[in-house]
Amino acid sequence: MSIVKQIQSAVINALSTSYHIPFTEKDFQINQTKPEFEGDYTIVLFSLVKSLKKSPEEIGNELGKTLINNNPQLFTSYNIIKGFLNLVVDDQYWIALLQKNHNDICFGKQAMNGKKVMVEYSSPNTNKPLHLGHLRNNFLGWSVAEILKANGYQVLKSCIVNDRGIHICKSMIAWQLFANGATPESTNQKGDHFVGDYYVRFNDEYKKQIAQLKDGGMKEADAEKNAPIMLQTQQMLQDWEAGKPEVMELWKTMNSWVYDGFDITYNRIGSNFDRTYFESNTYLLGKDIVQEGLDKKVFYKKEDGSVWIDLTADGLDEKLVLRKDGTSVYMTQDIGLAKQKYDEYKIDQSIYVIGDEQNYHMKVLKLIAQKLELPYADDIYHLSYGMVELPTGKMKSREGTVVDADDLVDEMINTARHHTEALGKVKDFTSEELVSLYDVIGLGAMKFYLLRVDPKKKMIFNPEESIDFHGFTGPFIQYTFARIKSILRKEKSVSTGAYSGNLLPLEKQVVFVAEQFPNIITDAAKELNPSVIANYLFLLAKTFNSFYSEHSISNAETSHKKDLRLQIAVMTSNILQSGMKLLGISVPERM
């Protein structure tokens, strides 16, 4: 049980026995004591004034005395300043906690709870390579999955690949028109970039044709509809849906190029999935549910045969769920896919890691599912995250203003190499060891950078300023870990005995922060927010570094002190390692 919980129940106990009124943990607040006062945790007394009809000082004194009498093993003293009761926790409590947990690499993790969660993330299109926005999505999805696992959930990571539709046909048409049979192999290009170039090529040509038609006197809207390349693309989409062999052949070939490229990128960033859905397999799903909705009168049919749902009573709009030609729309597919996920895995919760531009869509999806009374409706959860923007505004792949994922990874790994070489600490590394070290540091910096901010908020990325390696960063935490490992390599073993003296302030501070890790893991899961972990790890590393620079571990004043400090170091390194793993980041033994 965490120290805060223990204090909570001690206070509830003390209050109820002293005043014979039932109290709960909501009746008072426990904060960490501010550093300028003596104490570890503080009870805020103001909220008790009304119900007890006593002054804060009076309550504080009575409560402080009772707490110490009833829990001599927990508290050593208290002081009251204004309406705040500051409690000093016994050093022996921290020492016992340290002794018990320092070697536990699973510290903070929950036992399996029997619940199954699916986390869907990444969702790439097969007409262009991954960009910075996908990276935020991937890292978030991965980290949330890890955090849920640590909280005892069984987690399935899934990916829906957007592999069909008009946008896919655009790159196919452009390839037919302009490639002269070129392939990724013949041009020595990564497959996803190769195809992406034809997607851009399509848009260039399309713009040109529109301009020509407008010069010929056509209105803009008509020009957009009648540009020959657009007509060709629409024809291709129809041929695809009809299963025309040569179109299917081209589609399969080009998609396979893209998948080859994606595999490389996913592999580099350390991402994978337990289940991949392809939209080409799911886009027809959901039609039976539309019929069900019509029967239940949740949906209605317009004269032209299209099917709608009226959500105006819920403050939303009318929404199309089936086109007049009977083909399904995005929404229909998503309802169908939600059902398939549920049928396949009997999941208790389905988390969708999707950008906040789709907040409306996801809200409607859930609402429709609820109105249809589908069993999984309430378990749909949209983990909405903000867009990554450039200082100049939104990234647009059509205009080529995207930060490419592969380029960024290359750059980060390069920067890691430059920093490492400049410091010259790993001259004895083999070239393979160096390559993996640069990977770990470069990716660590990038992942930490994208995960350390609240996912809900949009973030600004300035490509001109490279991602930092100092301060609140991944490498800072990796460095702290490597430093500890360096000490531990020189020690034969760490005594597991309990220290019997008192703790110095910096020694206590590290254990104090370490103790919070289990709570942090549950908080991060509650909010589905990896930044909670990132902020905490930074605090722990910083606290340890202050301790480290002030007190020698190997040359401690006494051998008992040395054992104590080694335990502190071991516990810190274990938390840093498992915490970073929750962010999808590795930590190096040396750097």
Added chain:
RNA sequence: GGUUCGGUAGCUCAGCUGGAUAGAGCAUCAGCCUUCUAAGCUGAGGGUCAUUGGUUCGAAUCCAAUCCGAAUCACCA
């Protein structure tokens, strides 16, 4: 126009289930490597928490209004 989200130091962000003098990192300035890894540590300067009003013992945090910014409201996905 409707809905939703956001506005905290020069920059990037914490803090938001109300609590003590609003915190980090970067950048700037000043110190610390013959002693466990200086990707580190210590310190300084830097704030009308968008604005106004309200709720109360107490508001960056809750409520209302206003200003500014973004997303969204497709027979696109």
